[in-house]
Each structure stands twice: as C-alpha cells, then as structure tokens.
Amino acid sequence: MAAKGATLPFEADDVRAAARAIAGQVVRTPIMHSKTLSAITGAEIWLKFENQQFTAAYKERGALNALLKLTDEQKARGVIAASAGNHSQGLSYHGTRLGVPVTIVMPRTTPTVKVMQTESVGGQVVLEGETFDEASAHARKLEVELGLTFIHPFDDPVVAAGQGTVGVEMLEDVPELDTLVVPIGGGGLISGIATIAKDMKPGIEVVGVQAALYPSMFARIKGESHECGGDTLAEGIAVKEPGEITSQVIAALVDDIVLVDESALESAVAMLLQIEKTVVEGAGAAGLAAVMSHRGRFAGKKIGLVLCGGNIDTRLLANVLLRDLARSGRLARLRITLQDRPGALFKVMHAFNAHHVNIIEIYHQRIFTTLPAKGLITDIECEARDRGQIEALIATLISQGYAVTEAELA
Numbered sequence: 046m047a048a049k050g051a052t053l054p055f056e057a058d059d060v061r062a063a064a065r066a067i068a069g070q071v072v073r074t075p076i077m078h079s080k081t082l083s084a085i086t087g088a089e090i091w092l093k094f095e096n097q098q099f100t101a102a103y104k105e106r107g108a109l110n111a112l113l114k115l116t117d118e119q120k121a122r123g124v125i126a127a128s129a130g131n132h133s134q135g136l137s138y139h140g141t142r143l144g145v146p147v148t149i150v151m152p153r154t155t156p157t158v159k160v161m162q163t164e165s166v167g168g169q170v171v172l173e174g175e176t177f178d179e180a181s182a183h184a185r186k187l188e189v190e191l192g193l194t195f196i197h198p199f200d201d202p203v204v205a206a207g208q209g210t211v212g213v214e215m216l217e218d219v220p221e222l223d224t225l226v227v228p229i230g231g232g233g234l235i236s237g238i239a240t241i242a243k244d245m246k247p248g249i250e251v252v253g254v255q256a257a258l259y260p261s262m263f264a265r266i267k268g269e270s271h272e273c274g275g276d277t278l279a280e281g282i283a284v285k286e287p288g289e290i291t292s293q294v295i296a297a298l299v300d301d302i303v304l305v306d307e308s309a310l311e312s313a314v315a316m317l318l319q320i321e322k323t324v325v326e327g328a329g330a331a332g333l334a335a336v337m338s339h340r341g342r343f344a345g346k347k348i349g350l351v352l353c354g355g356n357i358d359t360r361l362l363a364n365v366l367l368r369d370l371a372r373s374g375r376l377a378r379l380r381i382t383l384q385d386r387p388g389a390l391f392k393v394m395h396a397f398n399a400h401h402v403n404i405i406e407i408y409h410q411r412i413f414t415t416l417p418a419k420g421l422i423t424d425i426e427c428e429a430r431d432r433g434q435i436e437a438l439i440a441t442l443i444s445q446g447y448a449v450t451e452a453e454l455a
Contacts, residue, residue: 053297054290055202057244060209060237063110067210070139071105072098076218076349081320086336089347091219095211096325096355100138100166102131102281103211103353104198107233109139110207111196120145125193127181129155130281131354132198133163133170141167148193150184152177158358199233200288209237215349216245222349228331229253229262229302230282232291234353239298250346253295253302254335255282256310256327262287263302266295278310278365281328281354303342308372308454309334314362315369317352326357371454374432376405378424378452381442385421393423396445400438402429424452 074094082090095103112124123146126136133149140147149168151160152175160170173183188195197204211234216222225242227235239251255263258275261284273285295302313330316337317323332350336343370376383389390407397404408424429435435451442449 053240053294055206055240055294057241059202059206060213060241063106063203063206064210064213066113067106067109067207070109070142071210073214074098076215078219079321082316082333085316087340087344088336090333090336091215091222091347091349092321092323093211093215093349093351094323096323096329096352098135100131100134101355102135103208103234103351104131105135105139106210107199107201107204107207107237108132108136108196110210111201111203112136112139112143112145114203115145115194119194122146122192122194123148124196125150125184125188125191126196126198127151127177127184128198129159129177129180130198131356133159133168134166134356136196137163137168138166148184148187148191150174150180150187152180156358162356197288199231199284200290201233202290205233205237205291205294206240207237208234209239209241211351212238212241213245215351216242216249219347219349220246222246222249222347224250224252224343224346224348225351226252226254226332226335226343226348227351228279228282228328228353229255229287229295230259230284230328231288232262232295233288234351235299236288236291236294238351240294243298250300251298252335253299254331255302255304256331257304257306259283259285260304261285262292262295263304265292266299266302278307278314278327278361279331281326281356282331303335303339305331305334305338309338311365311368312372313337314357314365318362318366323352324355324357324362325352326354329354368454370428374429374435376426376428377435378426379439379442380450380452381423381425382448383421383423390423393425393442393447396438396441397425397427400429400434400441402427402434402438 076093079090125148127150129151137147147168153172174180256277256279258277259273260271264271313334329352406426410422
C-alpha cells in the first residue's frame, strides 16, 4: 500500500476546480436520508441520487471536466473513447452540447440499445472487435490516425477529479457523514471522492465495493490473486484491469474494500425500487448491497451511498424483481407428482384454494420423466402473501400423500 501523504496524480484542489468548472452544466443531484433503509440496516443511510443525471449516471462529471480542459484545436478535431457503458453517453452528450465531435468505439457484441442510446445523444459509434480490449485497441489506433484526443473512462486524473465532485456535494449537503461507501470498477469515482473527502473531513472513512465476480481492485490493493469473470448484474463495475492512476489513489486514501455477491446486488436493486421508488443499475446498488451484506461492519455509522447509475435493461430489471419475490417466498414453483387420471389435478387445486395461494402457471410433463407411464409431473408457479403461506400449503400437500419439491434460486 502506498504511504500516506505520498505524491498522488491529482489533489483536492483539482476536484474543487472541477466542481467550479462543471457547475450548472450537470445536475446537482439530491442526497436524501432514508428512514426505512436506516431502520433495516442499523445504520443511518443517506442516498446520493446520481441516477438523476441527464444520462442517468455520474460519468457525465468526469467526461465534461475532460472536455473543458481541451485546447481549441483539440475541440475542433474531436475526441474518442472506448466504452459500451455510461462513459460513452456522458461524453457524447456533453461533447455534442459543446460542439466537440465525439467518436465512441464499441465491441460488435454491444447490445443495440446501448448503441442507440449513445447515438441519440450525438455520439458517432464505431463497432470494432469482439471484446472491449479489441475495441479499445482500435480506438487508440484511430486516435493516432485521425488526430483525436482519447478520453479514458477512469484512468485519467482529469476524469477522476471530475467524478470526485460527487463527494464535494455529499459533504457540503450532509457534513455529518462519517462513512462513504462507493462502488469500484476502474476506480475513477472512488479515487476522486476519496481525494476530496479526506481533505474536507480528514477523519472520514471511505469504503469501496466490488462485485465478487470482478474483485480486480480488491486483489491489487490487498496483494492477492483472484479470478475475474462471469455474468454480474453490476456490469458497470465489471473491470478486469483496474486503473494504474486510480490504484495509486485508492492504495493511499481508501480505508477498505469489500465484496458483494450477486444475490445481494439483486436484493439491493429491488429494495431501492420498492422502498425508495428509484431505478438503479447493479453497480448503482453496490453500496447498499455492501451495507446489507456486512451489517456489523457498518452498524451505527452515518453512511453516504452513491447511487452511481440507473441504466438497467427493463427486462433484466423485471427478472430481478421477480427473483426477489421468489427469494422472499411470495413467488414459488412447486413440482408435484400426480397420477395421470381424470380429477388428479382438480384435487390438488383444492389445497391451493384452501390456503388462498394464487396459481400463475401450470406445466404438465408426461414424457421426459423417470416416473411410470401412468405418472406425471406438474410444475405449478404460484404467488402467496409470504413464505409461511407457501410452507403451510406444502405441508398440506405432503400430508395428503403428494411428493412435493420447491424450485430454489441460486
């Protein structure tokens, strides 16, 4: 770990300068106390709603700060970046607004909706390569060939200083905060926030959060070896190689990094929608997931959480909400073995009716089973008031001689 007080790539004054430069050009998002989440977690929770930026993510701040630092010649030639996420939209939106041509290189595998979102705010999208690394290499090639200025999504002191303006606003609005819990992908957001937070309030604790599937910064800072990969809900922080510049700042200023699993991320996304009526992507829910997963670590503290983005696919959001209902016991799929004869299913329906459990779907399987030819498997998806209602139904069915198993989520 870097020595405290070591020379770092940027300073608190750079973050303050960024705050002055971008003022009035990005949304000064609200930070609000959550009574309900505070009661649930045992900590005092404040939420910083960066999902209310125009492009629904904090990335606008760093992108705009970098654009404002360009010379007139650089502005005329234009800028380029490799990104399939929020950086591309933030850079495209503010570049177009300032009259700076913006080229974004994305992998060919990028979902069409992300391409369309970037183009809708003025970016010119180039699809190249099958992976992000291939797209990034092509962006660097175009940078040289076309004389463009490359703006990195996180490993740039100007970009990171811009992201740190989130921390300025949090501590100006709620100076009593004693802990900030911040998602980490490449490290731009937390390095900017830690830089200004430690200057404004030296005793404050800054804790980073990574998805357990992508513990790249966690591994680097702790000197450990961890594999990175898999389908994480928090794709916005699914970074295999953390930034060199940001790693220096994090090693010097960030107090701790914790990991959260996928079920915690899903639960946090669902809680924020159901309790706070706000839509966040997986990365945006990582802070709450950390507090929920490490309750003893955060109990009793005054915590600021950054809801860093709200760009989540609507179908994916629907799946997350339904899975959360299943985990809570309000949705279930029961597999029941029946005899293939008239009235067999009708008798089962009596039990559902008696327990006031609503049936959503019924699936019969007669062929692909290990049962005798006169047997069948019935999968019944149903909804109930709570877990207890489902358990009472299962107990009744078993007492009536049925074999019942319940599908489980990972």
